[in-house]
Amino acid sequence: MSFFPIFQRKPQTAIMAPNVTIRNVSNNPLTLVLVEHFDPAPDEGFQMQNVTMSLASVTNSIGLTNSTTRKEVPKIDADAKPFATRDVSIKIPPFTVVPTDIKAVINKPNERLRLTFQTDLGGKHQMYCPVPTKETASLVALAPNPKMRFTGIYLPDSSYVALFNTSNLEAWMKELPDETPLGALSIPGTHNSPTHHNAPPSVRCQAVSPKEQLENGVRFFDIRVQVPEPYDPNSDKLHLVHAAFPIALSGTKYFRDLYNTILQFLKDHPSETLILSLKREGTGKGTDEQLSRILKNHYTNLREWFTEPRVPSLGEVRGRIVLLRRFVLEEPLRKEWDGRGWGIDAQIWADNTPNAMCPSGDVCVQDFYEVLEKPTIEKKIQYARDHLERSGCCKFERGNVQAQGDKKNPLYVNFLSASNFWKVGTWPEKIAAEVNPAVTAHLCQNHMLEDQGRVKDGDWSTGIVVTDWVGQGGDWDIARAIVGMNSKLVR
Numbered sequence: 001m002s003f004f005p006i007f008q009r010k011p012q013t014a015i016m017a018p019n020v021t022i023r024n025v026s027n028n029p030l031t032l033v034l035v036e037h038f039d040p041a042p043d044e045g046f047q048m049q050n051v052t053m054s055l056a057s058v059t060n061s062i063g064l065t066n067s068t069t070r071k072e073v074p075k076i077d078a079d080a081k082p083f084a085t086r087d088v089s090i091k092i093p094p095f096t097v098v099p100t101d102i103k104a105v106i107n108k109p110n111e112r113l114r115l116t117f118q119t120d121l122g123g124k125h126q127m128y129c130p131v132p133t134k135e136t137a138s139l140v141a142l143a144p145n146p147k148m149r150f151t152g153i154y155l156p157d158s159s160y161v162a163l164f165n166t167s168n169l170e171a172w173m174k175e176l177p178d179e180t181p182l183g184a185l186s187i188p189g190t191h192n193s194p195t196h197h198n199a200p201p202s203v204r205c206q207a208v209s210p211k212e213q214l215e216n217g218v219r220f221f222d223i224r225v226q227v228p229e230p231y232d233p234n235s236d237k238l239h240l241v242h243a244a245f246p247i248a249l250s251g252t253k254y255f256r257d258l259y260n261t262i263l264q265f266l267k268d269h270p271s272e273t274l275i276l277s278l279k280r281e282g283t284g285k286g287t288d289e290q291l292s293r294i295l296k297n298h299y300t301n302l303r304e305w306f307t308e309p310r311v312p313s314l315g316e317v318r319g320r321i322v323l324l325r326r327f328v329l330e331e332p333l334r335k336e337w338d339g340r341g342w343g344i345d346a347q348i349w350a351d352n353t354p355n356a357m358c359p360s361g362d363v364c365v366q367d368f369y370e371v372l373e374k375p376t377i378e379k380k381i382q383y384a385r386d387h388l389e390r391s392g393c394c395k396f397e398r399g400n401v402q403a404q405g406d407k408k409n410p411l412y413v414n415f416l417s418a419s420n421f422w423k424v425g426t427w428p429e430k431i432a433a434e435v436n437p438a439v440t441a442h443l444c445q446n447h448m449l450e451d452q453g454r455v456k457d458g459d460w461s462t463g464i465v466v467t468d469w470v471g472q473g474g475d476w477d478i479a480r481a482i483v484g485m486n487s488k489l490v491r
Helices: 169-175 210-215 253-266 288-298 375-391 428-445 477-489
Strands: 021-022 028-040 055-059 068-069 084-092 096-103 112-119 124-129 150-155 161-163 186-190 220-226 238-243 275-279 321-325 363-366 411-415 462-465
Touching: 021 084, 055 238, 068 253, 084 096, 084 428, 112 428, 124 150, 150 428, 150 477, 161 428, 161 477, 169 210, 169 477, 186 477, 210 253, 238 253, 253 275, 275 288, 288 411, 363 428, 375 462, 428 462, 428 477, 462 477
Parallel strands: 021 161, 186 220, 186 462, 220 275, 275 321, 363 411, 411 462
Antiparallel strands: 021 096, 028 084, 028 112, 055 068, 112 124, 150 161, 220 238
């Protein structure tokens, strides 16, 4: 079919751009029924290339960090009329990729595109390409109280649309079967999760608070603590740190406050769980063993925690914290759980590794973090992509949560974080500005796909994807893409 302008216009030189490709990552059949092109508004200054995925650096008022935000994408005016429309009927089955002959751009590189999709139940949903930055990526339902909702991510450089089932990010685990092992899930996580405070740029790793992270789908926290009073059995004090440094210029921050935030969230959202990775760092005299005793005596209990040394099913841990242990246990705790220990064992963790299984067999990690120069960032991105595929190719056996040996369902933990203290260009936010968009694009366009869009066999799990600076400027695309990969598990 050809495009038919709805009014006369002066001919312009055609712009070469890839045709639109659509990937349906949802479990619902969709049909593209209408394509509309809009002129940019006269004052629109954004450029189409890299518009949703590029990031601009902005120095904050005290000059301590360079916050990264997506370039602004304006909305299409409500009364705007398309200069070209096309009725189509392009079917996009669940979990498939469909190339089309639809032009993303006709005349100008900053034109806007509106796509209308229809479900098998007849409901219609519109997607704007690119998605306005200040709006959610949710498609606009054309009827009230729609039975289905969808999220769309648009990659302008390749004219690629990825469609996901819209999950309520505050309670996205609610729709998943109880018997699903945590190792089969796609889970957004954060590195040095509470480091959102004003701090030196080599220390600060997050843009928003842990509470906001939880509300936007994060279900893995990476926490580093220091033991300031190791010899006082009545003390529950644990300082939040990043390596040898406190996480805030404003003063000491305590694990107890973060813990209370987590408990309140799980109380309000009993369908959810949080995997809590705990490690001792800092300059204090406390030992790993003393940390384990404080946690046991002052924090953990069976009602609110899962401390058995294995990867549980989702149903076992709804409303609870799952302990991922990165510290040595004191002797009495080694005898817990019939002598198997305490917490999922990630104590022995290969340093600076692109791929390593912990001796327990419960955690497989990518944690290559020594990015000494900016060109090394591409190596980091490739290691992250490789680990996504390792996780995605796994298939879990329903009802076999306590499998052993080669049949275990380990947690694939994939750190997107990296830094070099001595290089400004490789501080956490700078790395995130390149790694996060690249991994988002991979999830949308390449995850679990072979050449020609053929789908690989597996559950498509991303594993636990641990990010820096997620949510900056309202950009939760990477969290939406990760959570969206769970659609294959919904029945």
